[in-house]
Amino acid sequence: MERVWQPPCGSCANGAAPGPQLVLYNSLVDRKVPFVPAAGPGSKQITWYTCGPTVYDSAHVGHARNYLSFDIVRRVLEDYFGYNCLFVMNVTDVDDKIILRARRNYLLTQYRQAAQDPAKVFADATEALAAAVAKQQRKVGEAQAALAEVAAESGGAAEKRREELATNLAQEQLLLGKQEAAAAAVAAAGAAAGAGKLLELAGDALAAALDKKLGATVTDPAIYRAHAAKYEAEFLEDLASLGCRLPTVLTRVSEYITEIVQYCEQIVANGLGYEANGSVYFDTQAFRSAGHTYGKLNPWAVGAAALAGEAADATGEKRHPSDFALWKASKPGEPFWDSPWGRGRPGWHIECSAMASSILGSQMDIHTGGEDLRFPHHDNELAQAEAYFHACPGGCQQWVNYFLHAGHLGIEGLKMSKSLKNFITIRQALESFTPRQMRLMFVLQPWERKMNYGEQAKEEMRSKEALLRNFFCNVEVVLRTQKVAATSQRWEEEEKQLQQALDAAQRRVHEALCDNINTQAAMLALCDLVKAANVYLSKRQDAAGPCPQAFLLRAAAAYITRILSVFGLCSAPGDFLGLADAAAAASCGSTEAVLDAFSAFRDTVRGLAKAKAPAAELAAVCAGAPDDAAAKAGSSGRAAEMLAAFVAFRDEVAALAAAGAPAGEVLAACDRVRDDTLVELGIRLEDKPDGSSVWKPEDPAVLRAEQEERRRAAAEARGKKLRTQLENKRKDLEKFEKLAALPSIQEALADKYSRWDAATNEPTHDKEGKALEGKALDKARKEVEKQKKVRAPLEKKLAEEPAFLQALAADIAALVAELAALGVRENGSA
Incomplete structure (x- = not known):
């Protein structure tokens, strides 16, 4: 399928602009294209819509990757390139996931409060987990079959399709493994584990089973609204804690039902949607016949049921498998609103099209979201908007000019996901990192590529943060302690070299930010400038030579600070209001x-x-x-x-x-x-x-962390020494206890000699009673000497210290106690 994208007006006029031109990686064509506002090449007014959270659970670091990355991109556009941005973010507070989670949480809470008999809980948990495992096994089988279907296909689109289906299969297999592990854990625990432990192990499966049985009885709309409101408030708090700029407009689905209903009506009126039993569906075939393209962002995913995100059409209401719901007829146990088609609620995708169109109209500059939303959500958004504006003069073939998608945040090879239960919440992450450190971690990664949340990314972040902190501290010391009036301000070759490094950094940063807002390359340029300044400082710290030039150092530090503020790593003009104090x-x-x-x-x-x-x-x-x-x-x-x-x-x-x-x-x-x-x-x-x-x-937290690391390192070093001592003393104790347990020499040689000389303690007769003479006597004496040598070390120690063994045991006990006090185990782990 040919993929079409029209450059905004004026982007090619008058040839190339002098110097680097801002380009963005546009998912509509999967390449970098020049950025030109819809308002015209010279305009600084741009519009931006971003898919906000579906507020059914706590936000995790994968979400932070999306919102922080685009906060950085937004700041660069606003604070570096000078654009004025009308920024719209939605909050999805009506959705299948919210309804399901709210209902299940409510039912599980009721069950937990009534759970008195551990045997019944064990039986219910076992049954629920068996059903969950069987269901997930079917999903794995379906994912395997979908992948097998495209195994023989060739071409770039087929390869993309295979890649996404393979990822889907890995995710389904991971979830199956977790459910099988939970079932095994419940079986091993048994009823004796108690209701609380069983509910901890099988809570999700039990909630699903309860929902299947009792979901239709949950009719109070306050249950759903309270659930969404709780996680919306938590999400906004997380955004604030991460230092993300707030949107200009925040739209909630529940507050735009009227606009959503009208949007659906217009699509039907344009002949691109149809009603069926109180639901409304988007007609993908009519949409294509009207001259539109369906699946602009991810054409290879169109027709793949495993990737479509729509529930199976058990009712047979759809005219085509690719059609999707705009409005869903009300079912028992769901919130609803009145509409021309009866009581119901919005479908998954319609909200964004309706709310964004309500604020931004028939065209916007930028639309952002996570890579996983490309298909079906964003492709369906585009289709809905084009269908809505279809009858307008000139129609609508390009509702969004630039679609930007943040790369997945991977953990152990798979994307971080609530459904896979392999996620770390933002709040958990902020127990280990400061907001600035998390932002820096994302600044150091290209926003559009996959990123692994692993030790390599964390270590790179820590290294860069330490480099910057040390640089600013060193410059601050020079500015505070140097008396400019009393020092020469003449520039030598070293000053010229540092100025050249500053010029080069400014040029490189600009080129990097023009090139798809490449903050990774920009940070590399800043770090090279820091290293050049450090080299300059080391040369100028020789007491016999000239002092460092404070004004030049301040200029370098001020430029670095400016770019860091653009990235949100330190305060920027857009982050506070009013006049400075x-x-x-x-x-x-x-x-x-x-x-x-x-x-x-x-x-x-x-x-x-x-x-x-x-x-x-x-x-x-x-x-x-x-x-x-x-x-x-x-x-x-x-x-x-x-x-x-x-x-x-x-x-x-x-x-x-x-x-x-x-x-x-x-x-x-x-x-x-x-x-x-x-x-x-x-x-x-x-x-x-x-x-x-x-x-x-x-930052006191940084100093405390350094102290703790020094304490840990000192404890580890001390522990290593103590473990060596402990090992040696235990070997000694074992050796000497074995010697102490040996029989006397006469007892040890009793099977060879029957009589001994009391004065010399030497054998005089062999075991048959025959007197020892000549070689036989010499041999006996050698055996006695050998036995004496074995016992000599213990005898020497005991002669020096009669309580030697007791003292050795006491030393071992003291070493064990000291290791415990250090918080270090005897095997060496902390």
Whole structure:
């Protein structure tokens, strides 16, 4: 099938534009094409619709991949390229999944409250899981058959179809494995496990069984609305926690029923839809006959039942297998609204077409969503919109100019999915990562390609974050400590090289962002600039040479900050409202003054302690130490916090000096204020070999994480040493206990010799009673010596320490206890 896409007006006028032109990967043609707004080449007004959540469960990291990736793309278009975006996001609060999940949760809750007999719960769980396994086995068989059907087909479309059907089969097999594992776990647990444990193992299968039996009895519409409202609120909280910009317009299906009904009516009136028993279906064959193309985004999926996402047409109402529901007749146990066709509710796809058309009209610039929505959802959206505007002057052949699809987020080879139960919720992920770290992880990946949520992506993110943090801290130190008026500002070759690196980075970033908003390449350019600046700093930190040029470093840091703000990795103009707080800016200077005085005071205290100076010198340093800082700080919030910590530390040092404490205690106090007090205040204090120190602002969570990693590494190193000692001592104990358990030499040789000399403890007669002489006596003496050598190590130890074995056992017990205290197992795992 030929795939048609029309470049927006003006994109080819007057030849190529000077410099790189912004291009986007358009799923309508699966290639990069120039981006030109529908309003015209020179316009900065664009429209954008994104498929929002179906609010039936908590959002997971796969959803974050979609919404964060397109938040980054949106920010680049708005903050870098200067577009003004009318951004519309829908919330699907009426949908099969929501209805099913709300109903099942309600029924399972009722069942749980009434579950008193574990034997009955066990029987019900076993039956429900058997049914679930059998159903899933059928689905696996259908997926295998669908894949087998296209096995012999050739061509690019066939290959695409095979790839998607193979992925579908793998997903169905994964789900079957999980259900079989649950059935085995229930069988192994038995009724003795108790109702709670059985419900934990078989809850989903039980809910499905209860829904099949009792679903029609759940008629209260508040049950469905409450379920959707809960997860909508959670989703919006997740967006805020991830730092995503809010949409201009938020549309809910439940608030656009009137528009949806009217949309369906118009499609029917245009001859491209039909009513059947209270439902309305889209007529794909009439749509094609009218000159439209069905399946623009994913033509190879058209006709594949396994990929269509529609329930089997058991009623026979459809005119063609590819037809899909616009409006569904009401069934028992479902919410409904009145319509010209009777009570019912919207189909899966109609909501987006109707709501987007209501806000944006007959054409939009950009439509986004996850890769899994290409077919059938987005293809059906396009068809519905073209059918709705079919009778308008000029018709509608291209409702969306640019369709952008975010690549799947994979985990263990399959996409992260609620149905597969292989997902990590956004909230769970934010227990391990900060919002900035998660955003950075996606910035470092091309938005349109598949991404694996694995250690490689996480490690790359951590490495880049550490590089940037260290760079900004180093520049901040130069800006804070260098007195520009007292240093030469002459540029040498090193400054020219750094400026060239800045120029190159700016050019590379622009080219990368023009090229399909390639944030991965842009970040690589920024990191290369950081490395060039680090090389420059290392050259300029030689005390004998010129100082680093603060203005040039600030220019490089300011550019990097600007691009990071475009990506949402630090605050951008679009992220806050109103005017900046001048008082906050003034407070920043006061805080720096306190920290400068604080670190200088601590440096002095450490120097005196290391030199074992008299207590009187320490006391003299403490006398009035914060006064200068207090005068500079006033009483502003952040500075006041720092000043309070300064005073507390001074008081602690003064008390130690008054008590004549040893130098080690004073040094320990210096370490505590660095590792505890300042960490909680978000300050990294680095001690330098010359006895001075430098402070750098830092996220307390990052500092705590570093401390925990150091503690873990130290515990691991200590644990390794202890395990070696423990292993050696256990070997010794085993060896010496075996020696202690040996019989006496006479007992050991009793089968060879019958009489022994009491004075020499040597054998005198063989086992038959014959006296030993000559070679026989020499042999006997050698055997005795051999026995003595075996026992000699134990005898020596016991001679040195009679309670040697008891002491060795006590050492082993102490080592085991110390390993346990470190949180390290004896086998080496934490």
